[in-house]
Amino acid sequence: MIFHHALECDANPVFRWDKNLETGIDIIDEQHQRLVALTNRLAHCLMVGSPADADHIYADLADYAGYHFATEEAIWEKYLAGDAWFSAHQREHAHFIPSLNRLSGRDENLDADQAIERTFRFLVRWLLCHILEDDKKLADAVLAIQSGLDPKAAKALAKSRANNLLTVFVDTLLNMHSQLASRTLALLRERAQRNDIQNKLEATNRELVNLAITDQLTGLFNRRHFDTVLQREINRARRQRNFLTLIYLDIDDFKKLNDTYGHAQGDLALQAVAKVITKSSRRSADFAFRVGGEEFAILLANTQPADAEIYAERLRLAVLAREIPNEHARAAPLVTLSLGVFTHLPSAGDTQDLFLGQADARLYAAKSQGRNRWISRLP
Numbered sequence: 155m156i157f158h159h160a161l162e163c164d165a166n167p168v169f170r171w172d173k174n175l176e177t178g179i180d181i182i183d184e185q186h187q188r189l190v191a192l193t194n195r196l197a198h199c200l201m202v203g204s205p206a207d208a209d210h211i212y213a214d215l216a217d218y219a220g221y222h223f224a225t226e227e228a229i230w231e232k233y234l235a236g237d238a239w240f241s242a243h244q245r246e247h248a249h250f251i252p253s254l255n256r257l258s259g260r261d262e263n264l265d266a267d268q269a270i271e272r273t274f275r276f277l278v279r280w281l282l283c284h285i286l287e288d289d290k291k292l293a294d295a296v297l298a299i300q301s302g303l304d305p306k307a308a309k310a311l312a313k314s315r316a317n318n319l320l321t322v323f324v325d326t327l328l329n330m331h332s333q334l335a336s337r338t339l340a341l342l343r344e345r346a347q348r349n350d351i352q353n354k355l356e357a358t359n360r361e362l363v364n365l366a367i368t369d370q371l372t373g374l375f376n377r378r379h380f381d382t383v384l385q386r387e388i389n390r391a392r393r394q395r396n397f398l399t400l401i402y403l404d405i406d407d408f409k410k411l412n413d414t415y416g417h418a419q420g421d422l423a424l425q426a427v428a429k430v431i432t433k434s435s436r437r438s439a440d441f442a443f444r445v446g447g448e449e450f451a452i453l454l455a456n457t458q459p460a461d462a463e464i465y466a467e468r469l470r471l472a473v474l475a476r477e478i479p480n481e482h483a484r485a486a487p488l489v490t491l492s493l494g495v496f497t498h499l500p501s502a503g504d505t506q507d508l509f510l511g512q513a514d515a516r517l518y519a520a521k522s523q524g525r526n527r528w529i530s531r532l533p
């Protein structure tokens with residue numbers, strides 16, 4: 155007879171009822187199934203419930219075990235009073251509740267998972283061994299007496315049946331194992347799906363982060379990211395005692411380009427310049443940013459002052475070589491750049507403002523000296 159217990163954990167029990175556990179005495183089998191259901195409920199609660207809920211289930215389990223032992227002992231006593239099997243069984247029962255109480259107490263030496271494992275090892279082992287080794291043997295004897303055998307013959311029969319106990323044990327454990335194996339597979343599948351979702355989430359996060367630090371028109375880093383990276387690179391250069399170069403650059407007479415060819419052409423020119431800058435930055439330690447309308451910033455890490463000047467000149471020439479028309483510009487009828495190049499070995503107390511101010515002053519000097527040039531030293 156099956157005892158129904160409508161609980162969520164019954165759908166996915168830790169300890170699944172097995173036919174081998176049936177003794178053939180209905181009332182005992184029902185009660186055993188109730189004990190297994192309570193064990194599963196406890197497992198579920200220990201994993202996902204509150205300690206107070208778990209304490210309640212421990213108490214229910216102890217109560218129910220006491221009630222069940224009394225039921226069982228009344229049956230055994232009726233047929234086997236005074237028998238050694240009966241008294242040994244009573245002793246077994248008497249040990250259970252104190253052991254369970256010890257397990258329900260908190261143990262400082264175990265973490266939560268270890269404590270749960272310890273409880274389950276005990277309960278599953280106890281129920282399996284007790285039912286398979288003892289209850290079934292006593293039930294066999296009782297059933298044999300009920301069918302007319304005298305107690306001695308009934309015990310002998312029960313004992314001979316118990317000879318195949320090892321096979322029953324192995325069979326029961328294999329059944330339990332195959333249930334667990336299929337649940338493990340389901341968990342592995344779930345974990346793979348979770349990993350997949352996790353990867354997608356991480357990719358989306360990365361995209362969001364990129365979006366937050368990217369200038370949409372040119373694809374370079376934006377002003378917000380410039381502030382972060384500048385401070386970081388100053389700190390790094392100071393720690394590593396390296397030069398850091400900040401180049402501020404601005405398209406010359408960009409207003410005239412917009413006015414002459416329209417805003418859309420202006421945007422294309424910004425994109426073309428950004429592309430040249432990207433191509434010119436060959437090292438991963440170089441960073442390029444669009445920091446304003448037609449203003450860009452470039453950070454070169456660990457670069458000698460003379461190399462920074464070579465870089466600036468190459469960039470100026472590369473933009474010039476693109477021959478983007480800007481017919482009313484003052485330096486040439488093309489898109490040209492003015493660049494302020496500041497290379498410095500940062501020391502303690504050197505701030506972002508020092509770099510920004512010095513690079514800007516050099517850019518301003520390049521503009522006032524005629525545009526289409528770079529300046530790295532102020533008079």
Ligand SMILES: Nc1nc2c(ncn2[C@@H]2O[C@H](COP(=O)(O)OP(=O)(O)OP(=O)(O)O)[C@@H](O)[C@H]2O)c(=O)[nH]1
Binds near residue numbers: 406410418419447
């Ligand atoms: N097409 C376009 N134009 C922009 C954008 N952002 C700013 N600008 C324009 O860039 C121009 C910058 O002009 P100014 O600051 O006067 O400088 P300039 O004309 O480049 O002159 P100098 O810097 O002195 O050589 C303005 O006309 C802005 O409207 C943008 O995203 N797209």
